[in-house]
Amino acid sequence: MPELPEVETVRRSLEIVALGRKVREIVIKRTDLRYPIPAERIQTDLPGATLMGLERRGKVLVFRFKRGRSAERCLLGHLGMSGRFLATERAAGNTAWLKHEHVRLTMDTWDLRFIDPRRFGSIELCLSSSLTSHPRVKNLGVEPLSNEFDGDLLFQGTRRKQVRIRDFLLTGNLVAGVGNIYANEACFHSGVRPQRPVSRLSRPECQRLSMEIKKVLESAIDAGGSTLSDGGYVDGSGNSGWFQFSHWVYNRAGEACKRCDSTVKKVKDLKRSAFYCPKCQK
DNA sequence: CAACCCACCTGACTGC
DNA sequence: TGCAGTCAGGTGGGTT
Numbered sequence: 001m002p003e004l005p006e007v008e009t010v011r012r013s014l015e016i017v018a019l020g021r022k023v024r025e026i027v028i029k030r031t032d033l034r035y036p037i038p039a040e041r042i043q044t045d046l047p048g049a050t051l052m053g054l055e056r057r058g059k060v061l062v063f064r065f066k067r068g069r070s071a072e073r074c075l076l077g078h079l080g081m082s083g084r085f086l087a088t089e090r091a092a093g094n095t096a097w098l099k100h101e102h103v104r105l106t107m108d109t110w111d112l113r114f115i116d117p118r119r120f121g122s123i124e125l126c127l128s129s130s131l132t133s134h135p136r137v138k139n140l141g142v143e144p145l146s147n148e149f150d151g152d153l154l155f156q157g158t159r160r161k162q163v164r165i166r167d168f169l170l171t172g173n174l175v176a177g178v179g180n181i182y183a184n185e186a187c188f189h190s191g192v193r194p195q196r197p198v199s200r201l202s203r204p205e206c207q208r209l210s211m212e213i214k215k216v217l218e219s220a221i222d223a224g225g226s227t228l229s230d231g232g233y234v235d236g237s238g239n240s241g242w243f244q245f246s247h248w249v250y251n252r253a254g255e256a257c258k259r260c261d262s263t264v265k266k267v268k269d270l271k272r273s274a275f276y277c278p279k280c281q282k
Numbered sequence: 283c284a285a286c287c288c289a290c291c292t293g294a295c296t297g298c
Numbered sequence: 299t300g301c302a303g304t305c306a307g308g309t310g311g312g313t314t
Contacts, residue, residue, distance in 0.1 A: 003307060059308075080308055080309085081307055081308055082291085117291080118306090163285075172309090270287070271287090
């Protein structure tokens with residue numbers, strides 16, 4: 001569900017209500033998610049701590065907590081395919097546990113809940129000083145919306161690679177946070193087919209693709225992310241995104257290309273669908 | 283190391 | 299109405 005724009009939207013919505021609040025209590029219902037939740041460490045380290053910052057690295061949410069003079073801790077949250085963070089005000093009388101709610105941080109008058117039906121998501125903890133060497137962070141490529149990411153980096157990083165463009169973007173090793181939706185959309189806007197070998201992108205095509213990745217991610221953030229028909233993705237206040245209405249190819253197999261009216265095609269590799277317009281994309 | 287395949291899990295949807 | 303099959307936003311581990 002959640003790619004960079006969805007995670008960024010969640011980050012912003014949570015930041016508004018949770019920043020500066022103090023953790024009163026933590027309840028962990030089950031620990032067997034993608035990685036075991038370190039329940040004991042969380043219980044030891046976080047009660048009484050204040051949320052000092054909420055950042056994002058790729059698709060990872062980084063909650064920075066500080067308590068007294070002890071070293072700052074980071075709680076790392078990954079949404080996997082179906083994860084949600086939801087902030088709810090207790091004054092509203094809303095304290096019942098939701099289905100698939102696994103973790104709840106009680107913060108002043110707010111509850112921060114982690115809900116994840118498929119349990120591909122994760123909650124982890126590390127010292128701020130070791131964040132960059134954490135397994136969830138250390139192999140991430142550059143932030144696509146930063147100046148570090150450009151056509152040159154993409155060109156240099158893709159020579160001699162036998163992978164398809166879409167699959168290369170999904171690995172996140174060169175550029176972080178791009179998932180299946182936005183990889184497909186960026187390929188469309190760049191005029192390249194997602195299944196083309198990435199090594200055969202010309203320098204100008206890399207220039208174009210890097211630019212379109214930035215554009216599509218920014219537009220999607222502006223639209224609050226993509227909420228597909230199952231309604232799975234919502235932000236930290238429970239609001240849906242609307243970027244799904246601006247998809248040009250993703251999930252549109254068999255429909256008319258919005259640019260040239262050809263039929264949008266779907267190809268499958270590795271059990272994942274890629275979408276493209278055979279006329280607009282070469 | 284790179285490329286590939288797969289498992290991990292639940293729920294929604296499709297077709298019989 | 300039910301039931302089997304298919305599919306889904308991610309990603310790391312194992313195997314060639």
